[in-house]
Amino acid sequence: MEFKDKVVLITGAAGGIGLAAARKFAAEGAKLALVDLKRESLETAVGDIEGAVLIAADVSKEVDVEAYVAKTVEAFGRIDVFVNNAGINGDFKPIEEQSFENYSNVLLINVIGAAMGLKHVVKQMKVQGSGAIVNTASNGGLLGAPGMSAYVASKHALIGVNKSVALEVASTGIRVNAVCPSGVDTQMMRSIESNARKGEEAEARKQFEAAVPLGRYAEAEEIADLMLFLASDRASFITGAYYRIDGGGGAVSV
Known part of the structure; x- marks a missing residue:
């Protein structure tokens, strides 16, 4: 129960x-505050998580x-962990x-x-004098990917934001880190596979x-495990970092 009574916003x-x-x-x-574009989607996905506050929000609107x-903050009085995870892949x-x-x-x-998520969460965490933030970047923030220039540009930018905000708040008791996954077996990869080879998604998956x-x-759970570590007290001297979690892709010579 490493996060017992900690308030986590995702x-x-x-x-x-x-x-x-x-x-x-x-x-x-x-204690969880869970955000997505549609409340109905949240209710379907996480309605069984007892006591979670479900919030419909469009992250593109400040x-x-x-x-x-x-x-x-109204529900729980504070924010101990912010998992800044919402994102899209766009057209391939x-x-x-x-x-x-x-x-x-x-x-x-x-x-x-x-x-903007960082902006408003950092304001609250500064009041508290503590907090841990984990941004969901991507190995696309470190590499190129043909056909995905918009997504790749966005994740390169997010890693830059991650580094800069970590330095801004380092003296305030707030830590800011990022995870950089490669392909994860989620609906986003189904979209990428379809964009890459319409009608031949199974072959696209094999290639990827x-x-x-x-x-x-x-697996999504493997990425979540790294997030939990970075948000925990075990990572108390880690900030401004971005961690590849890519099955060895970072070790491949180009």
């Missing part, structure tokens, strides 16, 4: 990594971001086919939405998994 909590993190923090005794932070297309709207939307949600030295996608 965005993008209705599926994938966010849902896995919610279940793991709940098992460790945390008024919604400010509201989900305020609702969490070469640059000459990318639309202004797709680029704008991906950057708005993955960078500006995440930054073959590029991973461990030969498979990660």
